[in-house]
Amino acid sequence: MRLGLRWACLDVWRRTSPLPHGVGLCLAAHLALIVLALTSVTAAVAIEYAQEITSRLNPTGRTITITVPITDHGQSLGDVVVQITAEDAILVEATSLVSRITSILNEETLLALKAIEAAHGAYIPVAAFPASGIALSFDPGLQELAIALTPEQRPTGHLSVGHRNGQIVSGALTLPEFAAGYLNIFGGIDQYWDTAGPKGSIYEDQPSGRLELESAVRVGSVVVENRAAYDGETDITICPETAICTYGHAAGFKRQTSRLVYDIPEHEVRVMLGDTDPIAQPLQHSADILGLSIEKSGRKLNPGESIVSTGRNSFRLERSSSVEVIVNGASLQQMKLRPGNYTLRDFNLAAGANNVELVIVDEAGERRSLQFNSYSDPGLLAEGKSEWAIAGGLPSYLLDNERTYAADAFMASSFARVGLTDDVTAEADLQGDLDVVMGGAGVVLGTNWGVVGLHAAYSTGAPGDGTAFSFDWRLFNFDAIGSSRRESVSFLAEYRSPDFHTPGEFLATADGIVFPESTYWLRLDGSYSVPVYDEVMATLSLRYQFDEVDRARRSPYRIEGDRYGADVTISAPIGELASASMTVGYSNELLLHDLETATPIDPEFRVGVRLNVRPDEATSLASGYDTLGQQATLSAYRTDGAGVGRWDTSVDVQSRGYDNSASVSAGGTYYGNRAELRLSHYADADDVRISDGLEAFSRQRTSLRVGTAIAFAGDKVAFGAPVRGGAFAVVVPHESLDGHDVSAGNLDEPRAVADQWGNGLIGDLPAYQPSSTAIDVTDLPLGYSLGSGSFDTFAPYKAGHIFSVGSANSVTVYGTLLTRDGSPLSLLAGSARIEGSEATTVALFTNGEGRFGAEGLAPGRWTVEMPTEEGMLVYTLDVPAGAEGLVKVGTLQPSEERAP
Numbered sequence: 001m002r003l004g005l006r007w008a009c010l011d012v013w014r015r016t017s018p019l020p021h022g023v024g025l026c027l028a029a030h031l032a033l034i035v036l037a038l039t040s041v042t043a044a045v046a047i048e049y050a051q052e053i054t055s056r057l058n059p060t061g062r063t064i065t066i067t068v069p070i071t072d073h074g075q076s077l078g079d080v081v082v083q084i085t086a087e088d089a090i091l092v093e094a095t096s097l098v099s100r101i102t103s104i105l106n107e108e109t110l111l112a113l114k115a116i117e118a119a120h121g122a123y124i125p126v127a128a129f130p131a132s133g134i135a136l137s138f139d140p141g142l143q144e145l146a147i148a149l150t151p152e153q154r155p156t157g158h159l160s161v162g163h164r165n166g167q168i169v170s171g172a173l174t175l176p177e178f179a180a181g182y183l184n185i186f187g188g189i190d191q192y193w194d195t196a197g198p199k200g201s202i203y204e205d206q207p208s209g210r211l212e213l214e215s216a217v218r219v220g221s222v223v224v225e226n227r228a229a230y231d232g233e234t235d236i237t238i239c240p241e242t243a244i245c246t247y248g249h250a251a252g253f254k255r256q257t258s259r260l261v262y263d264i265p266e267h268e269v270r271v272m273l274g275d276t277d278p279i280a281q282p283l284q285h286s287a288d289i290l291g292l293s294i295e296k297s298g299r300k301l302n303p304g305e306s307i308v309s310t311g312r313n314s315f316r317l318e319r320s321s322s323v324e325v326i327v328n329g330a331s332l333q334q335m336k337l338r339p340g341n342y343t344l345r346d347f348n349l350a351a352g353a354n355n356v357e358l359v360i361v362d363e364a365g366e367r368r369s370l371q372f373n374s375y376s377d378p379g380l381l382a383e384g385k386s387e388w389a390i391a392g393g394l395p396s397y398l399l400d401n402e403r404t405y406a407a408d409a410f411m412a413s414s415f416a417r418v419g420l421t422d423d424v425t426a427e428a429d430l431q432g433d434l435d436v437v438m439g440g441a442g443v444v445l446g447t448n449w450g451v452v453g454l455h456a457a458y459s460t461g462a463p464g465d466g467t468a469f470s471f472d473w474r475l476f477n478f479d480a481i482g483s484s485r486r487e488s489v490s491f492l493a494e495y496r497s498p499d500f501h502t503p504g505e506f507l508a509t510a511d512g513i514v515f516p517e518s519t520y521w522l523r524l525d526g527s528y529s530v531p532v533y534d535e536v537m538a539t540l541s542l543r544y545q546f547d548e549v550d551r552a553r554r555s556p557y558r559i560e561g562d563r564y565g566a567d568v569t570i571s572a573p574i575g576e577l578a579s580a581s582m583t584v585g586y587s588n589e590l591l592l593h594d595l596e597t598a599t600p601i602d603p604e605f606r607v608g609v610r611l612n613v614r615p616d617e618a619t620s621l622a623s624g625y626d627t628l629g630q631q632a633t634l635s636a637y638r639t640d641g642a643g644v645g646r647w648d649t650s651v652d653v654q655s656r657g658y659d660n661s662a663s664v665s666a667g668g669t670y671y672g673n674r675a676e677l678r679l680s681h682y683a684d685a686d687d688v689r690i691s692d693g694l695e696a697f698s699r700q701r702t703s704l705r706v707g708t709a710i711a712f713a714g715d716k717v718a719f720g721a722p723v724r725g726g727a728f729a730v731v732v733p734h735e736s737l738d739g740h741d742v743s744a745g746n747l748d749e750p751r752a753v754a755d756q757w758g759n760g761l762i763g764d765l766p767a768y769q770p771s772s773t774a775i776d777v778t779d780l781p782l783g784y785s786l787g788s789g790s791f792d793t794f795a796p797y798k799a800g801h802i803f804s805v806g807s808a809n810s811v812t813v814y815g816t817l818l819t820r821d822g823s824p825l826s827l828l829a830g831s832a833r834i835e836g837s838e839a840t841t842v843a844l845f846t847n848g849e850g851r852f853g854a855e856g857l858a859p860g861r862w863t864v865e866m867p868t869e870e871g872m873l874v875y876t877l878d879v880p881a882g883a884e885g886l887v888k889v890g891t892l893q894p895s896e897e898r899a900p
Helices: 005-016 021-040 041-046 094-106 107-120 505-509 690-696
Strands: 064-072 077-086 090-093 122-124 134-139 144-148 157-160 179-192 208-221 222-231 252-264 267-278 288-296 313-317 320-327 330-337 340-345 350-363 367-377 386-399 402-405 412-421 424-433 436-447 450-461 464-477 488-494 519-534 536-547 563-574 576-586 589-594 597-600 604-616 621-624 631-640 644-655 661-671 676-684 698-711 716-718 727-733 743-745 751-755 760-765 770-777 791-792 800-807 812-817 828-835 843-846 850-859 861-868 871-878 888-891 896-898
Touching: 077 094, 077 144, 077 288, 090 094, 090 144, 094 107, 094 122, 179 800, 267 386, 402 828, 450 690, 450 751, 464 505, 631 843, 698 727, 698 760, 698 800, 716 760, 727 770, 727 791, 743 760, 760 770, 812 871, 828 850, 843 861, 871 888
Parallel strands: 064 144, 157 340, 252 402, 350 464, 727 800, 812 888
Antiparallel strands: 064 077, 077 090, 090 122, 134 144, 179 208, 179 698, 208 222, 222 252, 252 267, 267 288, 288 386, 313 340, 320 330, 320 350, 350 367, 386 402, 386 412, 412 424, 424 436, 436 450, 450 464, 464 488, 488 519, 519 536, 536 563, 563 576, 576 604, 589 597, 604 621, 621 631, 631 644, 644 661, 661 676, 676 698, 698 716, 727 760, 743 751, 743 770, 751 760, 770 791, 812 850, 828 843, 828 861, 843 850, 861 871, 871 896
């Protein structure tokens, strides 16, 4: 036999790929040879071997270097470099080995490995490992190293169930471009229909134009973001029903946001300079700030990893096993695990108490079950996890849609949350402006009786000194009465002294949209839910807010008097397509508004009903009526399709009998490949009489909006629908695909299409999460090679990628290789490269009749090298200019023969 299968792989590895790529090449060689051999059994049987098959692992008489995979109980750890000497001794390169197996060794075993490395240097004989207690062996048949550790030699493993404990990403990522950016453009016209405008102003049948601009440009690791708008003569903002709008409208260009963003994802830290929107804690005032903001947020910069505590439970495996995780009776995940000690964390748990069962089946078929109780709550951080933020600068707000700054003010804000243990999370916050400084501290505790949150705050400044306290208790998914673990209870109590104030309160009325101010010294809120029969749920809710008459008020528009309510709600499904609920209670929580006060109505008994219907997956209908204020609602929504070409429509009707007002809004949106289009109509009335029909509406407006985007990544440009994701990509077809539409996603529901109008724009790539985008091409030529057919990304914030689809190397060739004497070159693996270049190497394989196929070639002259034990056979293969898809090259004989 001219060359065994094993040596075909080894020689191809050595000649074509020094590291991990060679592993895939060899595996592909094995598979291809097996398939080709099976298709030509008759010819293969007839072949007479040129020499006897050698039993030596390395018959070349010299040391060869190859890359092989290393496995741990069948699970690949990556590739390592191995030398096979002329005497068949196996040596493993120390650096690559240590890098692959360090994570699966405990400290003691790692020290033993270091000792072996120190004794032998750069290459360690495999035979030296057993004496140090590390079972490492080389399998010549599989061409791989295998390590077998005992549970005592391994560190305790942490398994992430339902979340990624650290991001698992593709090894072949499409990297973002150094410079990329986009501009979203939204243009529109609003037509008023000769009716009274908001709050008594008059719009006399006049159109009003509007333009909105959103941009983001990323250079290196820095992102520049901007937002601006141009308003026409008419203010399109509808003053909220419960507010008073006091600002005056002016037409013109208005800047809204400008800032720099710099992320340090390995530390989950984001730095913003300019118009920032820092995170705030519950007792803090949330305000935009012109200045500097630094925040640590795993929720933003590492969304694939859960930072919420779910408790930990340990177990031990003596043998490789299959482990099924069952949470609350539902199978969540199945995993193949090696022997070792493990803790389970990051369960995909519902909030509250959960039953967790592990069903373990080892390789010998023995089955056992372990059960745990675990509690999950978003207020608890896992041990060692933290989140914090700090910001300072000038407070800002939007006044008549334009960014405005409180020039004579300064504001700083900060907070920190740390998971001290899985059951204890500590909190602290500090905030201040030129009038008030407020600081607080608290703790969140996970107990067998639910999660308890305690927080205290103190404020001091010009308005005086004050204190605030809050107590929060939550317990979900327990079974005090029933047995289905579907009960839940929550309770919140918050106290504020008359002189307690939060920094930034002066901004409450600065934007000219004045909501009624609610002041209280004590607020109580509690609820309890329990299943009463089958799927029927009952919920009892109690609320009471005690008015604080002595507290200084910022807003002239205020709520007076205590507010309270109590009700019971019964909800249940009605068949498979609908659900309904009924609420019976007693309340004074409806407010009567005038220009100075918002006064609770006299308390009254109330009855409310609500019906939700889903006639199909694309349509939802909801309606309701509440005797408290004689309020009625009706809404409908429908979406048709997915991806490019999707439609959605909606209708919403509201009637408020307590003040004889009503409103109707309806709209439809089309999401196209290059733009999105929305048409909507809004109408409302202050005095409704059904007999008046449409004439009852005192304000009506029709709006048309068109949105599109222009984006660039590197030197590629595209225009398409607005970019709304954390990152984006430009789809660039190769010139060989001219005349073919290239779709990102499948052809039926594409996310973007590159067509005769130019490159495609994918505007919804996620940031800091693994993502894979499939590519499809209409009427793709037979044999045309698209490569993997998908692009994997792990995109930084606002990064732009280039998805280059197709290439000159898209030809698939097939033919037959013969030896000098005309016999088939059977069952061999080799490689082809285009003349004058070493950059592109293509693997090819022959079957028992010498037939071969190879994809990924381009027009031009290629040199094919086929290694044999007698030497290297070299062939010349010509791919004609303009060729695409499948190309037959016929029968080839060697043009050159080199000595081994």
